[in-house]
Amino acid sequence: MFVTIVFDVAMIWFMPRTEPVSRRERPAKPALSRAAIVDAALRVIEREGAHKLTMRRLATELDTGPASLYVYVKNTTELNAQLIDRLLAELDLSWDGAESWRERLHRVLSDYSALLARRAELANAALHVWPDGPNYLDLVELVVRLLLSAGVSEQTAARSVDLLLQHATASAAEWTAHAREEGQDIADLTGTLAGADPTRHPTLTALGASIFTEGSHLERSRWAIDTLIDGILAGPGRRRATKP
Amino acid sequence: MFVTIVFDVAMIWFMPRTEPVSRRERPAKPALSRAAIVDAALRVIEREGAHKLTMRRLATELDTGPASLYVYVKNTTELNAQLIDRLLAELDLSWDGAESWRERLHRVLSDYSALLARRAELANAALHVWPDGPNYLDLVELVVRLLLSAGVSEQTAARSVDLLLQHATASAAEWTAHAREEGQDIADLTGTLAGADPTRHPTLTALGASIFTEGSHLERSRWAIDTLIDGILAGPGRRRATKP
DNA sequence: ACCTGAACACCGTTCAAGT
DNA sequence: ACCTGAACACCGTTCAAGT
Numbered sequence: 315m316f317v318t319i320v321f322d323v324a325m326i327w328f329m330p331r332t333e334p335v336s337r338r339e340r341p342a343k344p345a346l347s348r349a350a351i352v353d354a355a356l357r358v359i360e361r362e363g364a365h366k367l368t369m370r371r372l373a374t375e376l377d378t379g380p381a382s383l384y385v386y387v388k389n390t391t392e393l394n395a396q397l398i399d400r401l402l403a404e405l406d407l408s409w410d411g412a413e414s415w416r417e418r419l420h421r422v423l424s425d426y427s428a429l430l431a432r433r434a435e436l437a438n439a440a441l442h443v444w445p446d447g448p449n450y451l452d453l454v455e456l457v458v459r460l461l462l463s464a465g466v467s468e469q470t471a472a473r474s475v476d477l478l479l480q481h482a483t484a485s486a487a488e489w490t491a492h493a494r495e496e497g498q499d500i501a502d503l504t505g506t507l508a509g510a511d512p513t514r515h516p517t518l519t520a521l522g523a524s525i526f527t528e529g530s531h532l533e534r535s536r537w538a539i540d541t542l543i544d545g546i547l548a549g550p551g552r553r554r555a556t557k558p
Numbered sequence: 559m560f561v562t563i564v565f566d567v568a569m570i571w572f573m574p575r576t577e578p579v580s581r582r583e584r585p586a587k588p589a590l591s592r593a594a595i596v597d598a599a600l601r602v603i604e605r606e607g608a609h610k611l612t613m614r615r616l617a618t619e620l621d622t623g624p625a626s627l628y629v630y631v632k633n634t635t636e637l638n639a640q641l642i643d644r645l646l647a648e649l650d651l652s653w654d655g656a657e658s659w660r661e662r663l664h665r666v667l668s669d670y671s672a673l674l675a676r677r678a679e680l681a682n683a684a685l686h687v688w689p690d691g692p693n694y695l696d697l698v699e700l701v702v703r704l705l706l707s708a709g710v711s712e713q714t715a716a717r718s719v720d721l722l723l724q725h726a727t728a729s730a731a732e733w734t735a736h737a738r739e740e741g742q743d744i745a746d747l748t749g750t751l752a753g754a755d756p757t758r759h760p761t762l763t764a765l766g767a768s769i770f771t772e773g774s775h776l777e778r779s780r781w782a783i784d785t786l787i788d789g790i791l792a793g794p795g796r797r798r799a800t801k802p
Numbered sequence: 803a804c805c806t807g808a809a810c811a812c813c814g815t816t817c818a819a820g821t
Numbered sequence: 822a823c824c825t826g827a828a829c830a831c832c833g834t835t836c837a838a839g840t
Contacts, residue, residue: 368812369814369815370812370813378824379824379825379826380814381816381817381824381826381827382824384816385823385825389815390815438682441682441685442731446750447750448755451751451754451758451759452758452759454769455760458762458765468768469772471765472769472772473781473782475769476778477725477785480725480729481721481724481725481728483728484725484727484728487685487686487728506695507695510692514692515695517702517706518695518698524712524713525698525702528716528717529713538717538721540789541721541786542786543789544789544792545785545787545788545789545792548788612831612833614831614833622805622806624834625808626804626805628833628835629806634833634834804839805838805839805840806837806838806840807837807838808835808838809835809836810834810835810836811832811834812832812834813830813831813832813833814829814831815829815831817826817827818825818827818828820825820826821822821824821825
């Protein structure tokens with residue numbers, strides 16, 4: 315302990331009393347901080363795409379070694395959570411009442427989806443991470459508010475946020491995977507379907523390729539959200555009786 | 559070309575005319591093949607977990623170098639697709655009519671979800687890859703059949719399979735992420751919510767932590783599937799009028 | 803022809819050592 | 822005290838070379 319104090323005092327001597335020349339000449343390298351790291355991450359994503367964002371590349375962007383990042387960020391998961399929340403700040407989350415709750419819900423969900431889809435791997439991260447920042451809370455706040463004004467119970471509203479945001483996130487993840495050639499494309503799928511055994515898959519062969527191609531992407535995603543909303547409005551109690 | 563032929567002929571001389579001793583003594587190393595690779599992958603997953611499955615570890619399991627795998631498998635994505643389809647063979651996909659279509663749908667979706675959730679990272683892969691194999695088609699076949707017998711149109715059925723399976727997959731991915739400590743746990747979330755600004759998030763603070771904790775996991779996932787089904791049954795045309 | 807050793811170009815994370 | 826070079830323990834994929 316005493317040794318530590320002595321050492322600290324000694325350090326005062328070593329500390330530069332004025333800004334060193336190199337600092338003044340290269341103001342391009344700002345002091346590290348959580349915010350600076352997230353900023354740099356955003357820059358890397360914008361410039362090279364989210365799949366290029368790694369701890370090492372981020373360190374290079376900040377002109378240090380990767381070890382330095384771990385002073386401010388626990389791990390990659392935490393960085394992603396931070397990043398998503400920051401990105402969420404771009405969302406328009408106002409509701410003046412000019413739009414119906416249903417239209418507003420459509421808009422905020424597809425905005426959110428588009429935001430994640432633009433940044434590829436981020437949608438993936440969002441599925442695994444609760445981006446527990448103020449901006450994410452803003453988003454949840456708006457969705458709950460819209461649901462309550464649609465007349466659903468508080469319990470249903472609580473459950474519905476999860477369902478709606480999960481759908482939006484999963485759609486973004488799926489969409490980005492297929493947009494780049496990471497997954498297979500639709501040609502492979504229709505091929506598989508064409509080669510399907512009519513005895514083993516009678517219903518599918520009857521429907522044909524329409525399963526994958528029916529409607530545009532936009533139509534389908536609008537339909538999905540409407541379906542979700544309708545299901546939420548049907549609510550418990552009003553659940554249809556099961557008939558065999 | 560001529561050189562190649564000469565070389566090939568020369569190779570006949572080099573080829574062992576009988577099984578070499580080492581082959582007969584160690585029948586533990588079977589010939590490589592697509593099927594053998596998928597088998598080995600399954601073994602690795604069962605023994606060490608899906609997150610330990612890498613090309614290199616798989617090669618070790620098969621007692622070769624990683625390069626050898628690329629003779630039979632294009633890349634990691636293709637391997638995952640193959641693997642998921644193989645796993646899907648475990649699913650019970652029969653329907654004798656003793657169960658109602660709704661109950662059967664519940665069962666097949668949670669079976670599918672549980673299958674993916676048991677193998678952690680696999681759910682993730684399933685979200686990005688269309689596991690275009692016969693077993694996946696069996697699954698789609700059953701879901702479409704159930705939907706049609708529920709009385710929905712072919713168009714709606716086609717769109718609904720996507721929605722239902724996407725939900726099941728996303729739930730599995732989310733669940734596995736939170737089950738292991740990969741993401742944060744719920745304590746962090748309630749903490750975030752407790753620290754939320756009541757002015758900025760009035761609706762959320764009013765609802766409190768119930769947003770995350772309301773109901774058990776099982777209740778919530780049953781509710782989600784019922785909600786999806788209700789929405790699908792509501793269908794287009796019967797869409798409720800939007801009221802502001 | 804079929805298979806693979808070795809290399810290429812990367813990762814996330816830790817920790818001893820520097821100032 | 823704060824920061825980081827260098828190392829640890831890995832990755833997926835390719836390609837020249839071996840038999």
